[in-house]
Amino acid sequence: MAYDALIIGGGACGLMCAVQAGLLGKRTLVLEKNDKVGAKILISGGGRCNFTNLHTSITNFVSEHPDFLHQAFAQWKVDDTVNFFKDHGGIIGEEKTLGQLFPRSNKAKDIVAVFTKLMYETQQDLWLHTEVKAVEQDANGYAVHVVRSGKETVLHSKKVVFASGGLPVAKLGASDFALRTARNFGLQVVDTAPALVxxxxxxxxxxxxxxxxxxxxxxxxxxxxxxxxxxxxxxxxxxxxxxxxxxxxxxxxxxxxxxxxxxxxxxxxxxxxxxxxxxxxxxxxxxxxxxxxxxxxxxxxxxxxxxxxxxxxxxxxxxxxxxxxxxxxxxxxxxGYDKAEVMRGGVATTALNPKTLESKAQAGLYFGGEAVDITGWLGGYNFQWAWASGFLIAQDL
CATH class of the missing domain: 2.40.30.10 (Translation factors)
Structure with a gap:
């Protein structure tokens, strides 16, 4: 199967990227090392998932260059998040403390269900229990080395999306893979540390x-x-x-x-x-x-x-x-990272196109969500960034 892009990571950013690409008629393959998608979504907000914050602005984020967010939040607003889940999953958001929006059902699994339904309807593919070992450049774009069911396979694509998150929480499959690969391709990475910890x-x-x-x-x-x-x-x-x-x-x-x-x-x-x-x-x-x-x-x-x-x-x-x-x-x-909600630091925003999140130096490589040097406050802000970054990337695939 020829895909428009391979998406590494089936979390908030990766899932939004896949379904938005699907809504545009594109085909993607999501590579997820866990036995299900949306692991961090499912535990967020005590299993209730505060999926955005009504007060979101760039002042609610820590970054070496927070102005980078202007483009993302201009293209994907809080209203877009609210309408997306309402239109595609019938999810009505209810405001709790300080602008936090939760599904009326108080069930994080309802958020994940929106994505699994849309992936099926738009014919996006998903490989679970799949670990990506390396991404290398080749004559046709990129070779992605994966291990699935104990067997190593090499996939090829002109575009690869890194939506594999940051270092929290190891038991949910967190790793520094996106950061290591970014460095291998010469991208600057801002020093990382546990945040919201x-x-x-x-x-x-x-x-x-x-x-x-x-x-x-x-x-x-x-x-x-x-x-x-x-x-x-x-x-x-x-x-x-x-x-x-x-x-x-x-x-x-x-x-x-x-x-x-x-x-x-x-x-x-x-x-x-x-x-x-x-x-x-x-x-x-x-x-x-x-x-x-x-x-x-x-x-x-x-x-x-x-x-x-x-x-x-x-x-x-x-x-x-x-x-x-x-x-x-x-x-x-x-x-430490196992008790941290998110990671501070990540792929430097100066290395990415703010309109598409594509690497400026390495055409076809995209970085979104927690892998980027964008860290939101507690209370749904990091989800808003994840949805926005997934949307931006999908428009360019």
Whole structure:
């Protein structure tokens, strides 16, 4: 069978690329190493799949050149995603927190079903249990070496799409294949790291964080680059929760960041108001109006929680206010790719045509989705990029 393109990877980008190519009357072959397509789609959003975000803009992405996204999001908008799943699968999106859109059914498998149906209807081919070992240039385009059912086969095509994702999560078949191949063909690759990942605390403070494991607190987490207001979660190894995952994309080892544990209130004002009423409550009692008893007891390690507000010195008041509103954290590291939602870095955007995602230097090679140096925030943004990149590539096959 002669195909218009071979697509490596049956995830979000690869599936969208295949069906969009099919809707244009083209034939593709999707090569997937797992026993089913859409592995990361199926586990996203706790198995519910937040398939896009209504607030998507280039400001929601980390990249050396985020302006690269202008072309993609001009050609494939959030409305296009919403209409695609509605028209082809009857899926109605329901908005949850912060613009996240989930299928009304709350079933990620319904998203995958849209693609499997369309692939069948547009006669796109799919090989499961197929590992791509190498891609080499030949006289007719590219030779793609694959292992299927224990046998090695060489496929030939003028166009090859790398939609094989990034390094998270190994048990779902993640690998650096797209990055290694890009380097082999001379494309620049931006240094990679886990992103949207929990952060670890070690040393003398480790037991303090572990003692609070399971406690979630709405906070503002910030550094010199960015600020997020969402829940943080204390864990046995350090910190997680939406705000921490978001900040992790803007954090590097050795850096500190700050947490405002009470972003909706001014503790300075709360203390003044308490003083005006006689200041009979202790600092612990005042804090307990906003935190769990367990959290207040833990704060007692370095705050005078048994001291009455009326007795607070200026130095004590400053210590309490700084500790709550400017809680400094210096993580030891992160939980790695197996706990990361996505990968930061990837094939440099400067190496790709922003209108088609084809390599500028290597005609016929395309890179989309997580393999590219485009990393979205938590909450459906990475899916919007995956759908958009799959669509762009399909138009050029």
């Amino acid at each position: 929990p952060l670890t605390i070690t040393g003398k403070d480790a037991s303090w964080y572990a003692s609070l494991a399971g406690n979630a607190i709405f906070s503002r987490v910030y550094n010199a680059k960015i600020s997020f207001e969402e829940n943080i979660l204390f864990t046995h190894w350090g910190l997680s929760g939406p705000a921490i995952l978001q900040l992790s994309s803007y954090w590097k080892a050795g850096e500190s960041f700050t947490i405002d544990l009470l972003p909706k209130f001014s503790l300075d004002e709360l203390i003044k108001n308490e003083r005006a009423q006689g200041g009979k409550r202790t600092i612990g009692q005042l804090l307990q109006l906003h935190f769990t008893r367990k959290m207040v007891d833990a704060l007692g390690k370095f705050l005078p929680i048994d001291l009455k507000v009326a007795s607070l010195s200026k130095a004590d008041a400053k210590l309490v206010i700084d500790s709550i509103h400017r809680f400094s954290v210096k993580p030891a590291g992160d939980k």
